[in-house]
Amino acid sequence: MPPRINIPPVTRIILVVLLLQSVLSAAVRYRQWSAHSEIVVEWLTLIPQLSVFYPWTFLTATLVENNIFTLAIAGLTLYHGGKYLERAWSSREFAKFLLVASLIPNLLTFLVLVGLFTITRNEAWTLTTIAGTIPLQISFLVAFSQLVPAHTVTIFRGIVSLRVPRFPLLYICLITTLALTPLLTSASLFLAVFGLIASWTYLRFYKTVFPDLDSSQPASLRGDASETFAFAEFFPGPLKPFVAVITDQIFNVLVAMRICTPFSQADISAASGGSFAQRAPHGGVRAEAERRRALALKVLDQRLHAATAGSSSGSRNQSQPPNEPSGPTVQTQPQPNAQAAMTSQPGTVLGETSYNPDQDHNERGDS
Numbered sequence: 001m002p003p004r005i006n007i008p009p010v011t012r013i014i015l016v017v018l019l020l021q022s023v024l025s026a027a028v029r030y031r032q033w034s035a036h037s038e039i040v041v042e043w044l045t046l047i048p049q050l051s052v053f054y055p056w057t058f059l060t061a062t063l064v065e066n067n068i069f070t071l072a073i074a075g076l077t078l079y080h081g082g083k084y085l086e087r088a089w090s091s092r093e094f095a096k097f098l099l100v101a102s103l104i105p106n107l108l109t110f111l112v113l114v115g116l117f118t119i120t121r122n123e124a125w126t127l128t129t130i131a132g133t134i135p136l137q138i139s140f141l142v143a144f145s146q147l148v149p150a151h152t153v154t155i156f157r158g159i160v161s162l163r164v165p166r167f168p169l170l171y172i173c174l175i176t177t178l179a180l181t182p183l184l185t186s187a188s189l190f191l192a193v194f195g196l197i198a199s200w201t202y203l204r205f206y207k208t209v210f211p212d213l214d215s216s217q218p219a220s221l222r223g224d225a226s227e228t229f230a231f232a233e234f235f236p237g238p239l240k241p242f243v244a245v246i247t248d249q250i251f252n253v254l255v256a257m258r259i260c261t262p263f264s265q266a267d268i269s270a271a272s273g274g275s276f277a278q279r280a281p282h283g284g285v286r287a288e289a290e291r292r293r294a295l296a297l298k299v300l301d302q303r304l305h306a307a308t309a310g311s312s313s314g315s316r317n318q319s320q321p322p323n324e325p326s327g328p329t330v331q332t333q334p335q336p337n338a339q340a341a342m343t344s345q346p347g348t349v350l351g352e353t354s355y356n357p358d359q360d361h362n363e364r365g366d367s
Contacts (some may be wrong), residue, residue: 011082013143044064045131047126048128061131074132106191113325172189204231
């Protein structure tokens with residue numbers, strides 16, 4: 001029996017669409033190839049001057065790769081990153097994230113290219129092809145920076161060790177270098193930068209976050225107010241203070257324009273205390289839930305002990321013969337093992353649950 005490939009539904013769909021659209025684009029370009037002109041597919045990829053009448057290209061352009069090298073990288077990225085994020089968030093939240101990470105960078109890049117044409121009057125800007133999974137790839141790196149901010153990746157046998165939040169900035173540097181080669185277009189840098197900003201903004205302020213089990217918090221909150229996911233965390237240590245000052249000023253402007261909503265003190269304390277499963281699975285809410293379960297188990301054990309002790313004493317009284325006035329009284333003593341079982345404490349009959357979530361949480365934190 002062949003092995004079964006377990007791929008979540010949204011990840012499976014985007015992989016199929018990526019392959020079909022890339023093959024279709026390559027077939028059209030191969031069929032219309034000419035040595036004197038560059039072939040573009042304006043109804044599949046986004047070209048500012050030609051795709052005005054094809055609005056769906058703002059979405060389809062993200063899942064089109066123009067060469068086999070970038071197609072292979074995109075397939076691996078979507079397969080591994082998509083499986084991880086879809087299972088961590090749910091298919092619905094992952095689909096919303098893909099929509100934001102695809103539509104907004106393409107739209108902003110389109111506007112920038114049109115603006116550059118307006119300033120320079122160079123028609124090459126409006127004929128630049130906007131396509132590829134670059135915004136999705138950097139968005140996945142941003143999402144991993146939120147989910148595992150303290151994780152360290154070691155490469156070259158321990159020579160280089162990098163924390164996950166460093167990868168988005170390195171990815172932008174790599175795209176900048178490749179944009180100087182025929183592999184990527186000049187729009188790739190804009191896609192990478194806008195992909196970073198759009199995905200971080202969505203995860204920071206808008207993504208729905210559900211509380212942990214038995215939480216006393218509201219049904220859902222939005223965003224992630226933790227300090228480990230601040231925008232300055234993507235930059236090296238010496239640059240963090242300067243980046244923090246600039247981003248704080250931009251945030252204040254966005255708040256004044258009512259585009260972003262400032263976090264409340266409860267949101268900040270919840271994010272730092274790990275009250276949500278997405279941020280810290282061993283936080284205070286989970287400990288409270290485990291404490292309640294342990295208390296319920298203890299009450300159940302006590303009731304079972306009381307019922308068992310009552311039934312044991314009743315059977316013992318029934319086994320003793322009544323006293324006869326016509327003869328000597330003979331009392332049947334129970335066997336030692338039975339007597340030990342009846343006179344033992346209730347905790348030795350069924351075992352007592354003494355789970356302490358706080359102690360378990362502290363031990364895990366120390367380890």
